[in-house]
Structures are given as structure tokens and as C-alpha cells.
Amino acid sequence: MTAADRFRISSLLPGRLAEQKLALPALLRRAGLPATFFQQEKIHATTAELFALWRAVGEISPDPGIGLKLGAEPRMERYHPAAVAAVCSRTYRDALQRMARYKQLTCPEEIQITASGDEATVNFxxxxxxxxxxxxxxxxxxxxxxxxxxxxxxxxxxxLRLELKRPVRNRELLEAHFGCRVKFKAGRNALVLRKTDLDRPFVTHNEELLSAIGAQLENELEARANSADLGEQVKRTLKRSLAGRRPVLTDIAQELGMSTRTLQRRLGDAEITFQQVVEDTRRELACHYLKQSGVELNGVAFLLGYEDANSFFRAFQVWEGTSPGEWRTRQRAEVA
Structure with a gap:
């Protein structure tokens, strides 16, 4: 899992899935995820793991409307602070913009809001x-x-309408839920609204609560940006110092002019670990070195700070799903 591909999953999700009569052990097995996945103190997943989880939900649940039910959660106490901020916003436009902005705090997923003519489109x-x-x-x-x-x-x-890439399926269910027609086999998955609806005021607007939650979320965004900058600093330092040396947190902290404890805390604020940055750095460098025809595979392992070539080969297989030699051969064929 790279620092850039990390979804933070709500600790409430296992309970919500159980309420929908889904057996969590069977669900995780179907998704190919560890049995302890939901037992993590902070639940994180890659995009591939997230997709595997939700695909398994669709395969196991007998309810074709389970996604609609989970998305239409009526209880405010189950909302993430960003969703509470959205409901407390001034207008629908304000709410959508806040949802898009604060989505950055939990994942590399973007809420895109576009306007054309009399229509406004929202997609993920x-x-x-x-x-x-x-x-x-x-x-x-x-x-x-x-x-x-x-x-x-x-x-x-x-x-105005719901656009879905999928073939025609459960039309009546979807149209009853959204109150509009559904266009199947579309080029995107999107909700199309009247642009005038974006300026509708929210009867749930609460300026006091919005200010309090908004300040908290803005502070989180600022801390995340600062921590992301730190992650890049750690990565640059690693790239300069990896060759022939096993990466050590103490050494990197010293080069950055801070204590080991401070570096660990600041990386923790960004919800990343030193080892994740090391793996991310090694993966980037491995691909760079393998594109250089003059660097032998054992030499790549040395340059990445591995104690032996086999450790590098195993790590690369996990990263790219193939061996370093096969990856290099494929890259050369693409260039030729």
C-alpha cells in the first residue's frame, strides 16, 4: 500500500454490514481480505482492496438495493464529520463543495462537480x-x-437523471429511489441535477456547528498537507541514502534535523508509517533502475538497500505482480 493509495474505512462499517445480514468472515473470504481486516485499530485499504470488499458485498447480499440503503443513512450520529458539515451547509452547492474538499482526508477519491447549460453533474x-x-x-x-x-x-x-455504465438492471428499484429516469450503458457513473437546485438553501443549515466542524476539518487538511510534504522529504532523503544501506528511521530523522520520536509522530499524523514510505520509495526506484539497461538485477537490489537479491525479487513480485526480469523485458518490448 503506497501513501497515495490509502482509503480510511469507518469503524462503523462492520456493524452496518452486519445489520444488512452479511456474515463478515464469509464476506472477507470472498473479497480475499485477511480475517483480521476489520480488527485493525485504524482500518485502511488500497483501491483494489476497497473494490474487492464492495464487489463481495454485491455478490453475497441477496438485496439488490443494499448500496442504496447504505448510502442513504438517516442517522446523523453515523455521519463522518465531513458529512455533518455538508448537512449543516448553507446550500446544496456549498454542501457538495465541502464534501469534495473534505473527501481528501479519507481517500484518493475525487468528487467531481461540473456544470453545463442547465445541468450540474456529480461523479466520483x-x-x-x-x-x-x-x-x-x-x-x-x-x-x-x-x-x-x-x-x-x-x-x-x-x-434529472442517473447515468450508469452497467447494462440494464434493477431499473424500477433505482428509479424509485432517485425519483428520475436511469440511463444505462452510459459513458460514466453520474448523478445529473438541475443547476438551479445547487442554489437551494438548506433548512438544516447550522452556522455554529458548521464553524466548529469546519475549523476542525480545515486543521486536519492543513496537517495532512504538512505531513505529505514531510513524506516527500523522507522519500527524497531515502533516495539519496538507500544504496547499499538498510533504511533506518533514526538515520533519516537525523538527516532531517529532528528526533526519531518527532518524525514518527509527524508521519503518524499523516496516517502513514516509515515502512510505507520506504516501500513506496523502493518501488519508484526499482522501476527507474530496471529501465536502465546497464544495471544488473543484483545491482538493483543493492541500490535499494536490500541485504540480498531474493528479498528484492519477492518485494517486486508483490508490487508489480511479476518478476523484475519479466518486467524489464516487457518494458523493453513496449519501447521497441
Missing amino acids: IYHEAKEDEPEVLIDMALAWIFSVGRRGTDGQVTP
Whole structure:
């Protein structure tokens, strides 16, 4: 898991899935995830793991509307602070902008809001995705966007249409939930709204609560940006010092002019570990060195600070799903 591909999963999710009559052990097995996945103190997943989890939900659940139900959570106490801030916003536009901004705190997923003519479109972009999004995840995300608008305007928002890439399936269920027609086999997964609906005031607007939560979230964003800068500093330092040396936190902290404890704490603030930065750095450098024809595979292992070539080969297999030699051969063939 690289620092850039990390979804923070709510600790409430296991309970919500159990409420939907899903057996968590069977779900995790189906998704190919560890049995202890939900037992982590802070639950994190890569995009691939997230997709595997939600695909398994869709395969195991007998309810075709499970994503819609999870996305339309009516209980405020189950909302993430960013969702509370959205409901307390001034208008639907304000709410969507806050949702998009604060999404950065939990994942590398982007909420994209675009306007054209009389229409406004909301869709989700998964920057690290290598496959199509699971249908349950799409349903849940778009239902969440819709539910915030309905709740904030006291039911005044009705979408123009729902666009889905999937083939025709469960039309009546989806149209009943969103109150609009569904266009299947579309080029995107998106909720299309009337642009005028974005300026509807929220009856749930709470300036005092919004200010308090907004200040907290803005502080988190600032801390995250600072920590991300620190992560890049650690990466640059590692790139200068890896060759022939096993990466040691104490050495990197010393080079950055801070104590080991301070570096650990600041990386923790960004919810990344030193080992994750090391792996991310090694992966980037491995691909760089393998593209250089003059560097032998054993030499690449040395330059990355591995004690032996086999350790490098095993790590690379995990990163890229193939051996360093096969990866190099494929790269050469693509260039030729």
C-alpha cells in the first residue's frame, strides 16, 4: 500500500454490514481480505482492496438495493464529520463543495462537480483504480450525494437523471429511489441535477456547528498537507541514502534535523508509517533502475538497500505482480 493509495474505512462499517445480514468472515473470504481486516485499530485499504470488499458485498447480499440503503443513512450520529458539515451547509452547492474538499482526508477519491447549460453533474473518480468500480459502491456513493441534498432541502431536490455504465438492471428499484429516469450503458457513473437546485438553501443549515466542524476539518487538511510534504522529504532523503544501506528511521530523522520520536509522530499524523514510505520509495526506484539497461538485477537490489537479491525479487513480485526480469523485458518490448 503506497501513501497515495490509502482509503480510511469507518469503524462503523462492520456493524452496518452486519445489520444488512452479511456474515463478515464469509464476506472477507470472498473479497480475499485477511480475517483480521476489520480488527485493525485504524482500518485502511488500497483501491483494489476497497473494490474487492464492495464487489463481495454485491455478490453475497441477496438485496439488490443494499448500496442504496447504505448510502442513504438517516442517522446523523453515523455521519463522518465531513458529512455533518455538508448537512449543516448553507446550500446544496456549498454542501457538495465541502464534501469534495473534505473527501481528501479519507481517500484518493475525487468528487467531481461540473456544470453545463442547465445541468450540474456529480461523479466520483478513483485515481488509483485499475478496474471498473463495483456497482454497490457506485450506488452507495451516488445515493449519499442524493440523500444529503434531499435532507438539506427537505425533499426539494429531484435529479434529472442517473447515468450508469452497467447494462440494464434493477431499473424500477433505482428509479424509485432517485425519483428520475436511469440511463444505462452510459459513458460514466453520474448523478445529473438541475443547476438551479445547487442554489437551494438548506433548512438544516447550522452556522455554529458548521464553524466548529469546519475549523476542525480545515486543521486536519492543513496537517495532512504538512505531513505529505514531510513524506516527500523522507522519500527524497531515502533516495539519496538507500544504496547499499538498510533504511533506518533514526538515520533519516537525523538527516532531517529532528528526533526519531518527532518524525514518527509527524508521519503518524499523516496516517502513514516509515515502512510505507520506504516501500513506496523502493518501488519508484526499482522501476527507474530496471529501465536502465546497464544495471544488473543484483545491482538493483543493492541500490535499494536490500541485504540480498531474493528479498528484492519477492518485494517486486508483490508490487508489480511479476518478476523484475519479466518486467524489464516487457518494458523493453513496449519501447521497441
